[in-house]
Amino acid sequence: MVAKMIVHPSIADREAQGLMARDRSEPSAHSGWRPATDRPNPVSLLEEQDATREPDLVPVRHGRMMASPFTFYRGGAKIMAVDLKDTPTAGLDVQLCGDAHLSNFGAFASPERRLLFDVNDFDETLPGPFEYDVKRMAASFTIAGRNNGFSAADARASTIASVTAYREAMAEFAQMRTMDIWYARMDEDTLMNAVRGVVAESEKRGKDTKGKQAKKEKIAAKEARRAAKTAEKNMAKAHTRDSLQALSKLGELVDGRYRIVSQPPIVVPARELAPTYGMSPDDVERTIREQLRAYRATLQDDHRHLLERFEVVDVARKVVGVGSVGTRAFIVLLQGRDADDPLFLQVKEATASVLEAHLPRSRYKQHGERVVRGQRMMQASSDIFLGWTRGVDVQRHFYWRQLRDMKGSAVVEAMSPLGLTFYARTCGWTLARAHARSGDPIAISEYLGDDDAFDRSITDFSERYADQNEQDYEEFVKAIRSGRLEALEGV
Template sequence: MTEKKVKHPSVEERASQGKGYREKTPISSHTGWVPASARPDPVALLEEQNQTREQDLVPVRHGRMLASPFTFYRGAAKIMAADLKDMPRAGLDCQLCGDAHLSNFGVFASPERNLLFDLNDFDETLPGPFEYDVKRMSASFTIAARSNAFTKDQTRDVTLTAVRAYREAMAQFAQMRTLDIWYARLSEEQLVAAIDLAVATLKGKALKKAAHGMGKTARQGVAKAHTRDSLQALSKLAELADGRYRIVSQPPIVIPARDLGDSYGLSGDEIEHVIREQFRSYRATLPEDRRHLLERFEVIDVARKVVGVGSVGTRAFIALLQGRDQQDPLFLQVKEATRSVLEDHLPKSRFKQPGERVVQGQRMMQAASDIFLGWTKGAQDDRYLYWRQLRDMKGSAVVEGMKPVGMTFYANVCGWTLARAHARSGDPIAIAAYLGKSDKFDRSITDFSERYADQNDKDYEAFADAVRTGRLEAADGV
C-alpha cells in the first residue's frame, strides 16, 4: 500500500497561496451572476431525480416544495448544483455539506449528552469548493427573508450578516492551533449567552421587544430539544398491542413494515428477515464498543417514515428497538443514501458506498456525531442506507416565524458554524487570506444571493405551473 505524502507548508506559504487565488479568481467575480445560456430546465432536473424515488411519495415531495419559494429552494439542491458548476471558484476545497441552507442547521446531543448547535444534514456531502456551501447558505437567507416579507434592506442585512460571520470566523480559525479548531463547538450555554448579549446590546424599545421575543422562543426550543428522546418518541409513534409495543400506522407518512409487503413485493416474514439482516450488517460498521452496546437491544418493529422536503421519496425508515424492558426504547432512523447531487459536476466520492460517504462526511464536519452513526447496503441492488438515532435531543429553528432581529442573530450563528465545519477539513489560513479583511466578499456573495433568489422565484413559478398543467402531481398538506 502506497503511503500518502502529506505536505506541510508554513503559515506564511499558506497565506500567500490564499492571496494568490484572489488574482486568479477575484472577489468581484462572484458578483453579477446570470444563469448560463444553456441552463437545464429546472423541472426536468426534478423529474430526473424522481425516477429513483418511491413513486407514491413523489407527489408528497412536490406538495411540500409547492408551499413557498423557500420550501422549493430546500428541495432544489440538484438545480443549484447544476448552477454552481458554472460559477467562479478559487480552488480552495474542503468537505462540503452540499446542502447548507439555513434549515439544515440545528441542535442535537453530543455523546456526552451536551446540547450542540451544528449542521445536521449531510445527504449531499462531498469534497469541493468552499464557495458552494457559502452560496447555498447565503441564498437561503435571502430567500427565507423574502418569504417572511422582510424589507429589501432587512433582507440584505440578514444575508450580509451570514457571509460576514463566515468570513470573520474563518479569520479567527486561521489564528487558532490545529487541535483547538477540531475541538471548537457551539454549546447550549454559549448559544444562550450569545442571545443574552444580543438582547443587551440592542437599542430602541421595538428592537428590544423583538429581541426578548427571540430569546424566549430560542429558550423554549432548547428546552423542547431536551425532551426529544426515544422515550418521548415511543409515546408519539408507538402503541401497545398484545403486550408489545409496535409502531402506529399513519399513512402515507408512517407505514409499518407489516403493511409494506405490497410495496416491495415481499411477505411479512421476508421483510422481517431482511430487516434483521440489515441490522446485523449495519452493526458491523460501528466501532467495537458501540456494536457491543447495540447488541443489548433487539429490533421490535420497523416502519417507513417520510421526512424532510428534498429527501421525500428516498427510502426512509424508523426502527423501534427495546433494551432491558418496554420502558427502555431506542428509535433508529434509516435513510437511503444516493449519489450526491454534486457528483454530477465534481469528482465522484472516494467511497463507493453512498451511505459511508454520508457518514464519513458528517464525522468530518460536525463537532460531535451520533454514537450510532453507521451504514449498510440495502437489500435491493443500487440501494444504500445510513443509520442514526431518530431523536437525540434534536431541534431546529422555525424559519417561517422569524423576525428580522431573530434571523439576523441566526445568520450570525450559522455563518460561524459553517466556517468551523470547513476549517476542520480545509485550510483556514488560505481561505481566510482569500476572503480578506474587508467586506468585499460579503457584498459580492450578497449580490449573488439576491440574483439567485430572483432565479429561484422564476424556477418556483415554472414548478408551480408544471403542477397546474398536470406535468407534475402534488399532494397538498401531507
C-alpha cells in the same frame, strides 16, 4: 500499498496560497450572476430525481415543495448544483455539506449529552469549493427573508450577516492551534450567552438613544427579548426529544407490546409494506435483521456492544424532510431492558450527491459511507450510532443514525428580522468551523480578506439567485397546475 505523502507547508506558504487564489478569482467576482444560456429546465431536473424515487411518495415531495419559494429552494439542491458548477471558485476545497441551506442547521445531543448547534444534513456531502456551501447558505437567508415578508433591506441584512460571520470566523480559526479548531463547538451555553448579549446590547441602545430612533430601538429590544424566550423554549424542548418521546408519538401498545402506529402515507409499518416491495412479512423482518447485523459491523466496538443490548421490535417506512421525500427512509423501533427503554433508529437511503455530476466523485463507493464520513469530518461531535449498509438491492445504499437525540430546529417562518439576522450569524460561524476542520483556514482567510468585498459579492449573488428561484418556483407550480407533475399538498 504506497504510503500517502503528507506535505506540511509553512504558515507563509499557506498565506501565499490564499493570495494566489485571489488571482484566480477575486472575492468580488461572485456578484453579477446570470443563469447559463444552456441552463437545464428546473422541472426536468426534478423529474430526473423523481424517476428513482418511491412513486407513491413523489406527489408528497411535490406538495411540500409547492408550499412556497422557500420550500421549493429546500428541495431544489440538484437545481442549484447545476447553477453552481459555472460560478467562480478560488480553488480552495473543503468537505462540503452540499446542501447548506439554513434549515439544515440545528441542535442535537453530543455523546456527552450536551446540546450542540451544528450542520445536521449531509446527504449531498462531497469535497469541493468552499464557495458552494457559502452561496447555498447565503441565498437561503435571502429567500427566507422574502418568504417572511421582510423588507429588502432586512432580508439583505440577514444575508450579509451570514457571510460576514463566515469570513470573520475563518479569520479567527486561521489564528488558532490545530487541535483548538478540531475541538471548537457551539454548545447551548455559548448560544444562549450570545442571545442574551444581543438582548443586552439592544436594551442599551434603547436607553442611550433619543427621539424617533429611541422608539425603534425599544421595539428592537422587545423583539430581542421575545427571540431570547423563544430560543430558551426551543432548547428546553430539544432536551425532551428523545426515543421515549418518539415512542409516545409513533408507538401504540398492542397485547402488551409496542409497535409503530400506522399513519399512511407518512408512516407505514412493515406489516403493511409487503405488497409495496413484493415481500412477505417474514421476508421483511428477516431482511431488517440482516441489515441490522451488517450495520452493526460498521460501528466502533463499544458502540456495537451497546447496540447489541437492544432487540428489534418493529420497523416502518417514514417520510422525512422536503428534498429527501421519495428516497427510501425507515425507522426501526428497538427496546433495551423493557418496553419503557426504547431506541429509535432512522435508516435513510443515500443516493449519489447532486454535486457528483460536476465535481470529482467521492473516494467512498458506498454512498452511505460517504454521508457518514462527511458528517464526522464536518460536525464537532457526531451520533454514536452513525453507520451504513447496502440494501437488499445492492445498488441502494443506506446510512443509519438515531431518529431523535435531543434534536431541535429553528422555526424560520416565525422569526423576526432581528432573529433571522442573529440566526444567520450563528450559521455563518458554524459553517466556517465545519470547513476549517477539513480545509485550510489560513489560506481561505487570506483569500477572503479583511474587508467586506466577499460579503457584498455573495449577497449580490444571493439576491439574483433568489429572483431565479422565484421564477423556477413559478414554472414548477405551472407544471403541477397543467398536470405534468402530480402534487399532494398538506402532507
